[in-house]
């Protein structure tokens with residue numbers, strides 16, 4: 001779907017060993033760092049933490065809060081950014097504010113960029129609203145909406161030329177301007193976000209974001225991902 005992108009900027013190495021070490025310190029008498037050369041390998045640590053922390057919904061999630069992953073999310077509509085930014089605990093964001101940047105909007109006017117590179121419109125197709133009423137988003141409507149976005153770029157360009165600041169003129173642009181952001185999360189907070197934003201009634205673009213975040217996450221902490229996939233993924237088992 002679309003040009004949405006998620007890339008990993010950085011991630012804690014050996015995350016399952018890190019979780020194991022944290023869990024182990026919960027009950028070990030000794031200083032676990034002294035044993036670091038004798039920790040089970042990454043895969044074995046994965047098995048142990050699934051069995052000891054996750055299986056049977058024990059709720060002992062604290063050790064999952066130590067490893068961090070830093071993701072760069074790109075070309076999502078502003079509305080998706082708003083949705084994921086509501087998750088405050090254990091997640092941090094840096095996102096384009098529109099106070100400093102405007103060149104890509106001006107580029108549309110100057111013919112250097114396509115409107116769809118800068119604004120997101122849903123694909124043509126059949127949709128339903130929150131009351132279950134079905135409707136079609138037609139080619140004619142979508143074309144008109146692209147023209148609307150283009151007209152807004154022209155107005156933005158005009159106001160910038162007249163001396164308005166970017167933070168003033170940004171109020172003129174259509175809501176779903178595309179945005180890039182950097183977000184960091186720990187294993188627990190990312191799973192919580194997936195609980196809420198990957199369920200079937202979540203907004204389409206947020207679901208797509210979750211799908212794209214899932215691939216690097218599953219490579220990073222495979223044992224936890226496998227447990228999550230069979231126990232919670234898309235099952236709308238929501239945290240309080």
Ligand SMILES: Cc1cc2nc3c(=O)[nH]c(=O)nc-3n(C[C@H](O)[C@H](O)[C@H](O)COP(=O)(O)OP(=O)(O)OC[C@H]3O[C@@H](n4cnc5c(N)ncnc54)[C@H](O)[C@@H]3O)c2cc1C
Pocket residue numbers: 086087088089192196197202239240
């Ligand atoms: C389908 C859907 C629709 C939504 N619609 C809207 C909307 O229209 N408008 C809108 O503004 N928001 C909306 N939200 C956002 C929602 O209200 C929450 O703000 C958002 O989901 C973040 O909550 P969280 O449980 O993920 O909290 P996080 O910030 O991710 O925190 C994780 C957990 O920590 C605990 N916690 C965090 N903060 C507190 C606190 N202050 N007090 C007590 N416990 C806390 C809770 O257990 C929480 O689940 C929507 C969310 C969803 C999933």
